[in-house]
Amino acid sequence: xxxxxxxxxxxxxxxxxxxxxxxxxxxxxxxxxxxxxxxxxxxxxxxxxxxxxxxxxxxxxxxxxxxxxxxxxxxxxxxxxxxxxxxxxxxxxxxxxxxxxxxxxxxxxxxxxxxxxxxxxxxxxxxxxxxxxxxxxxxxxxxxxxxxxxxxxxxxxxxxxxxxxxxxxxxxxxxxxxxxxxxxxxxxxxxxxxxxxxxxxxxxxxxxxxxxxxxxxxxxxxxxxxxxxxxxxxxxxxxxxxxxxxxxxxxxxxxxxxxxxxxxxxxxxxxxxxxxxxxxxxxxxxxxxxxxxxxxxxxxxxxxxxxxxxxxxxxxxxxxxxxxxxxxxxxxxxxxxxxxxxxxxxxxxxxxxxxxxx
Amino acid sequence: xxxxxxxxxxxxxxxxxxxxxxxxxxxxxxxxxxxxxxxxxxxxxxxxxxxxxxxxxxxxxxxxxxxxxxxxxxxxxxxxxxxxxxxxxxxxxxxxxxxxxxxxxxxxxxxxxxxxxxxxxxxxxxxxxxxxxxxxxxxxxxxxxxxxxxxxxxxxxxxxxxxxxxxxxxxxxxxxxxxxxxxxxxxxxxxxxxxxxxxxxxxxxxxxxxxxxxxxxxxxxxxxxxxxxxxxxxxxxxxxxxxxxxxxxxxxxxxxxxxxxxxxxxxxxxxxxxxxxxxxxxxxxxxxxxxxxxxxxxxxxxxxxxxxxxxxxxxxxxxxxxxxxxxxxxxxxxxxxxxxxxxxxxxxxxxxxxxxxx
Numbered sequence: 254x255x256x257x258x259x260x261x262x263x264x265x266x267x268x269x270x271x272x273x274x275x276x277x278x279x280x281x282x283x284x285x286x287x288x289x290x291x292x293x294x295x296x297x298x299x300x301x302x303x304x305x306x307x308x309x310x311x312x313x314x315x316x317x318x319x320x321x322x323x324x325x326x327x328x329x330x331x332x333x334x335x336x337x338x339x340x341x342x343x344x345x346x347x348x349x350x351x352x353x354x355x356x357x358x359x360x361x362x363x364x365x366x367x368x369x370x371x372x373x374x375x376x377x378x379x380x381x382x383x384x385x386x387x388x389x390x391x392x393x394x395x396x397x398x399x400x401x402x403x404x405x406x407x408x409x410x411x412x413x414x415x416x417x418x419x420x421x422x423x424x425x426x427x428x429x430x431x432x433x434x435x436x437x438x439x440x441x442x443x444x445x446x447x448x449x450x451x452x453x454x455x456x457x458x459x460x461x462x463x464x465x466x467x468x469x470x471x472x473x474x475x476x477x478x479x480x481x482x483x484x485x486x487x488x489x490x491x492x493x494x495x496x497x498x499x500x501x502x503x504x505x506x507x508x509x510x511x512x513x514x515x516x517x518x519x520x521x522x523x524x525x526x527x528x529x530x531x532x533x534x535x536x537x538x539x540x541x542x543x544x545x546x547x548x549x550x551x552x553x554x555x556x557x558x559x560x561x562x563x564x565x566x567x568x569x570x571x572x573x574x575x576x577x578x579x580x581x582x583x584x585x586x587x588x589x590x591x592x593x594x595x596x597x598x599x600x601x602x603x604x605x606x607x608x609x610x611x
Numbered sequence: 612x613x614x615x616x617x618x619x620x621x622x623x624x625x626x627x628x629x630x631x632x633x634x635x636x637x638x639x640x641x642x643x644x645x646x647x648x649x650x651x652x653x654x655x656x657x658x659x660x661x662x663x664x665x666x667x668x669x670x671x672x673x674x675x676x677x678x679x680x681x682x683x684x685x686x687x688x689x690x691x692x693x694x695x696x697x698x699x700x701x702x703x704x705x706x707x708x709x710x711x712x713x714x715x716x717x718x719x720x721x722x723x724x725x726x727x728x729x730x731x732x733x734x735x736x737x738x739x740x741x742x743x744x745x746x747x748x749x750x751x752x753x754x755x756x757x758x759x760x761x762x763x764x765x766x767x768x769x770x771x772x773x774x775x776x777x778x779x780x781x782x783x784x785x786x787x788x789x790x791x792x793x794x795x796x797x798x799x800x801x802x803x804x805x806x807x808x809x810x811x812x813x814x815x816x817x818x819x820x821x822x823x824x825x826x827x828x829x830x831x832x833x834x835x836x837x838x839x840x841x842x843x844x845x846x847x848x849x850x851x852x853x854x855x856x857x858x859x860x861x862x863x864x865x866x867x868x869x870x871x872x873x874x875x876x877x878x879x880x881x882x883x884x885x886x887x888x889x890x891x892x893x894x895x896x897x898x899x900x901x902x903x904x905x906x907x908x909x910x911x912x913x914x915x916x917x918x919x920x921x922x923x924x925x926x927x928x929x930x931x932x933x934x935x936x937x938x939x940x941x942x943x944x945x946x947x948x949x950x951x952x953x954x955x956x957x958x959x960x961x962x963x964x965x966x967x968x969x
Contacts, residue, residue: 274780274781277781278781281781282779282781285778286779402776408776408780408782408937408943409943410768410771410772410775410776413768413771413772413775413776414768414771417768417771417775417961417965418760418766418768418771418958418961420643421640421644421960421961421964421965422632422766422957422958422960422961422964423632423635423636423639423640423957423960424766424957560925562946565923567918568941570941578953579766579948579953579954579957580947580948580954582948583926583928583946583947583948584947585766585767585945585946585947585948586944586945586946586947587943587944587945587946588920588941588943588944588945588946589938589941589942589943589944590937590938590940590941590943595936595937596937596938599780599781599782599937600776600780602779602780602781603775603776603779603780606779606780607775607779610969611968611969
């Protein structure tokens, strides 16, 4: 039986769901795979908790309670006012260890690189380290010990299908198309049903589908990051600036408060309604699509045939269609819930098992 | 760089496509993964070809030509009138070796078990060894060194999604539903379009979608084997006899020649047309569905909502929907071409790479 020390950066919604999932799974995994995960360090934005001999079930559950009620690890009895995340890496002291990044920070790169240099595995739900300079992506992924399933489509195995099915079956990729935003899926489905753009955005915001500032979703930047990760996984040395991204609002609306933005939104209603009507007249519909293709990776609103995989997609599920030499007539399609703390934590856990078993 | 000896049972359409794919991929894999595959033995139904030091590119291409023109390996200059397949296993002489089963035979089990005992990997596109007694399935899969992606959905990563995403993310499976026959997909899509059952079967036969005796497809037994493999992959100790299978013809039509069967087929047209009309009246349609659920795994024609994943499926693509705790509201869906020599060979190659790298 192999003990696998875990060092986790981030203890927000996904981080807490992951701790619970690891604890729930450990007995099963010991029997099934001969592995057992042991948390030795966890960090949040204000500090960290550290236990060289590993935290017990009860201690971890206590931390989750503290965090859920707004406290910080820094105040816990295992508190460790951190200097740097890199300090936490050397606490594990075995190559079997795995560093987990479930933050939304761009300050984890150094610690991740150090962990990989030490021979540890790394599992990321955080897109930021993978969407900086291509050079950094290469450094992180060169050893094959860095996994990042949950960065695209949460637990839907988009990255695994590319890395462990399509590439090793020597099947050339013509292009990949996908809808990678549940929020924007909700909006385009609503437009298709004849609802107004401004109402849909307001409803999505009320329901908590969007970030507090809905422009963070409507900008398309999160989708572009996912497209960049897919392109780089294919081996293309692309930089973020090379991906044209079409936001769902004009440049002049990027300024000003959220309230001003929401007030101005109805101005866009007629243009989107017309664009949808034109698409429907040709048996098409509109989807917010990431297209990954050599030389023309791009992100934006696109007309797609109603009877295509993307056209049949409804609601907030994610969908990816791989068009390859083997899947030339009809694409290889994956569809499922591409967001949410449970799905994201599930994807990270599958990565942890793959790293622990390899 | 690791040399991985290959011993391949079967050199039909899939077997030949696999040899070509391995040869095409080898340079890329050496660079990408640091592995290189080397064929040391290949068998067909009449004999085998053996080269302890490995066959060259030219020698393998020559074998493909001989086979494609109806010859046998037994007559080639490397001919080896075989005693038993088990004799071939010991030719590899290293634990890095992999035995490949791309036959449709049920006589490969002993050789596969011997290979696994020697510490080799095994990669199967052949369903037969996995669909005999559950005990044999357990023996084959206990070590984790037996992979069989192409037995269900060809290259569509159905097995990988179950084994490497859902199970290791500790996500309980409620049930799995799927359409695993391109031929029966063609038939149900045609019924939905109002065409007659007998015409559709005749056309499918003419186009080469069915076996020479279309009852081999219409019996549902091939779909049942796939359902059994999925259930067993979930850890359920199911036997074939425990799966109710509804054939698409009545028992009395199981006897007699193919010509008699084809002549009698129009008798079934009205019943299927009525069944489809009833389904359509309720916004449903008919699909030939495998349902894998604890205590009620079964295979047969089923009414499904038109707007469900199965209902939206058209033509001969395969589709699988995983209903789990994480994917509770909408399932995790995979769709793609589930047959054909290229897709099947692609799935086996991905298995070879996974075995070689682990």
